[in-house]
Amino acid sequence: MSEIRNVIIIGSGPAGYTAAVYTARAGLNPLVFAGSVTAGGALMNTTEVENFPGFPEGIMGPDLMDNMQKQAERFGAELVFDDVTAVDLTGDIKQVTDSAGTVHRAHTVIVATGSAYKELGLPDEKRLSGKGVSWCATCDGFFFKDTDIVVVGGGDTAMEEALFLTRFGKTVTVVHRRDELRASKVMQERAFANPKISFVWDSEVVGIEGETQVTAVKLRNVKTGEETLKPAGALFVAIGHLPRTELFAGVLDLDDEGYIKVDAPTTRTSVPAVYACGDVVDHTYRQAITAAGTGCSAALDAERHLSQLA
Ligand code: FAD
Numbered sequence: 001m002s003e004i005r006n007v008i009i010i011g012s013g014p015a016g017y018t019a020a021v022y023t024a025r026a027g028l029n030p031l032v033f034a035g036s037v038t039a040g041g042a043l044m045n046t047t048e049v050e051n052f053p054g055f056p057e058g059i060m061g062p063d064l065m066d067n068m069q070k071q072a073e074r075f076g077a078e079l080v081f082d083d084v085t086a087v088d089l090t091g092d093i094k095q096v097t098d099s100a101g102t103v104h105r106a107h108t109v110i111v112a113t114g115s116a117y118k119e120l121g122l123p124d125e126k127r128l129s130g131k132g133v134s135w136c137a138t139c140d141g142f143f144f145k146d147t148d149i150v151v152v153g154g155g156d157t158a159m160e161e162a163l164f165l166t167r168f169g170k171t172v173t174v175v176h177r178r179d180e181l182r183a184s185k186v187m188q189e190r191a192f193a194n195p196k197i198s199f200v201w202d203s204e205v206v207g208i209e210g211e212t213q214v215t216a217v218k219l220r221n222v223k224t225g226e227e228t229l230k231p232a233g234a235l236f237v238a239i240g241h242l243p244r245t246e247l248f249a250g251v252l253d254l255d256d257e258g259y260i261k262v263d264a265p266t267t268r269t270s271v272p273a274v275y276a277c278g279d280v281v282d283h284t285y286r287q288a289i290t291a292a293g294t295g296c297s298a299a300l301d302a303e304r305h306l307s308q309l310a
Pocket residue numbers: 010011012013014015016033034035036037038039040041042043045046048049050051052082083084085112113114115117129130135136139140244247277278279280286287288289291
């Protein structure tokens with residue numbers, strides 16, 4: 001039988017590493033499952049991060065995550081670059097299984113598995129990610145001043161992104177595959193009223209052009225099949241998110257969209273001594289700093305629980 005740890009953290013994005021820094025500094029010797037291929041989380045896929053406080057000149061996403069990893073390790077966090085494949089969180093002793101089938105035990109578990117942006121699935125999407133293709137207007141809008149911007153999607157998030165992007169873009173074109181939006185009435189009205197926003201209906205983005213930077217997107221009308229090339233310097237994909245909660249279905253209470261429910265403002269989940277933080281609970285903000293903030297809260301929640309056991 002493995003030793004019983006104080007805390008196991010699942011995830012190594014800003015939420016997981018911040019929870020690791022705090023629990024390690026509290027002397028709790030956390031075991032962190034960093035993930036096998038996506039260790040470091042979403043920011044490993046980006047270039048410049050300009051809105052994480054403390055870096056006046058900005059910092060490259062992978063460098064920021066490397067710093068967080070080193071900071072957690074410096075205080076004694078133990079990192080394992082492996083995926084958790086199963087959990088049993090029901091009893092007082094929580095069990096977490098790794099990819100080799102080894103069971104790790106702990107008094108508390110912090111879930112920080114993040115959420116994935118839905119992709120269009122186009123061949124050039126990944127290649128041009130950070131070079132004009134983005135999933136986050138708050139993160140990247142600033143880079144596209146006076147640019148013709150295309151936003152794909154028809155829900156509230158797409159309208160929010162489009163409206164925010166009008167602060168920077170020369171034009172903002174929303175491409176939607178239907179002839180009406182899914183977004184709430186109020187968001188629709190705001191978008192329709194904004195003179196910078198125009199709409200291309202019944203259309204899908206079927207291609208992205210550009211060598212080192214996006215230069216155009218290829219659109220196809222789903223009714224006529226006609227294809228057109230629309231010059232654009234940026235493409236924002238706003239077709240939804242997928243919280244990484246497959247492991248927790250039937251284990252923790254999830255909301256209708258699959259995010260873990262927490263007893264806000266705490267990070268307590270529906271199961272005692274299990275805490276969740278970062279984008280896996282967050283519909284709204286989805287920023288590195290907010291993920292780090294709730295990672296800190298989860299660590300403090302776990303620490304308080306452990307101090308009551310002592
Ligand atoms: P993530 O960073 O997604 O980390 C999740 C972690 O969980 C990963 O380490 C993964 O390996 C791990 N994991 C998942 N499942 C398992 C498992 N079964 N076992 C073990 N580990 C597991 N935000 C900003 O504030 N500024 C920006 O400029 C910015 N730019 C962005 C650019 C891009 C391209 C993207 C995709 C996002 C950007 N964001 C930015 C958003 C930001 O990256 C996220 O809000 C933040 O990373 C969320 O942190 P997190 O720790 O909750 O999750």
